[in-house]
Amino acid sequence: MNEKRGLLIGRMQPVHKGHISVIQETLKEVDELVIGIGSAEKSHTLSNPFTGGERILMLTKALREYNIDPSRYYILPLEDIACNSLWVGHVTMLTPPFCRVYSGNSLVQQLFQEENIPYTQPPLFNRTEYSGTEVRRRMLNNDNWEKLVPNSVIKVLKEINGIQRIQKLNQKEISELV
Numbered sequence: 001m002n003e004k005r006g007l008l009i010g011r012m013q014p015v016h017k018g019h020i021s022v023i024q025e026t027l028k029e030v031d032e033l034v035i036g037i038g039s040a041e042k043s044h045t046l047s048n049p050f051t052g053g054e055r056i057l058m059l060t061k062a063l064r065e066y067n068i069d070p071s072r073y074y075i076l077p078l079e080d081i082a083c084n085s086l087w088v089g090h091v092t093m094l095t096p097p098f099c100r101v102y103s104g105n106s107l108v109q110q111l112f113q114e115e116n117i118p119y120t121q122p123p124l125f126n127r128t129e130y131s132g133t134e135v136r137r138r139m140l141n142n143d144n145w146e147k148l149v150p151n152s153v154i155k156v157l158k159e160i161n162g163i164q165r166i167q168k169l170n171q172k173e174i175s176e177l178v
């Protein structure tokens, strides 16, 4: 029998505990999970501070920390494209075959539905705190962001000077201050 393979796409700026919960939950339903790191080409902005490669490193280490069997998932970078209407074809060209998409993002759901690929909306886990926006906001304010991400992600962020980076990106130019 064919394996049931799902697709989950996330920007993961940065990887947080909500991502790990949704991956754990989805792996109860599928044999294998293809995990696409979305907007892989974006980095060094306040909403997308980390590179695709850094996010792959965060997720690889985090899934290892949570003892998730590496034979059950594939992690790959997915660059954005300008045309939303062509995006599903772009994604399917780059990913191993899958039969269902797991996403809470309404644009992702809509685009796959239009191509007759079914989706599941996974349950939300502590969404007020486990959200990339909230983690980045706390990083800017040195406000207890560490508890929202796996320990292995804290380690990667130290290795890449991630907090220093996002805080630097937030600094105004001298000319804007006077």
Ligand code: NAD
Binding pocket: 009, 010, 011, 012, 013, 018, 019, 021, 022, 037, 038, 039, 040, 079, 080, 081, 082, 083, 084, 087, 102, 103, 104, 105, 107, 108, 111, 122, 123, 124, 125, 126, 127, 130, 131, 132
């Ligand atoms: P995200 O990192 O915010 O979320 C990833 C997934 O995890 C989502 O399904 C989300 O619902 C889920 N999730 C996050 N926090 C959760 C929590 N606390 N509990 C449960 N689930 C949680 O990423 P995203 O914004 O959904 O990523 C979509 C990607 O697809 C983006 O990179 C976007 O650019 C890309 N995209 C590209 C195009 C294009 O290139 N034209 C079109 C559509 C989407």
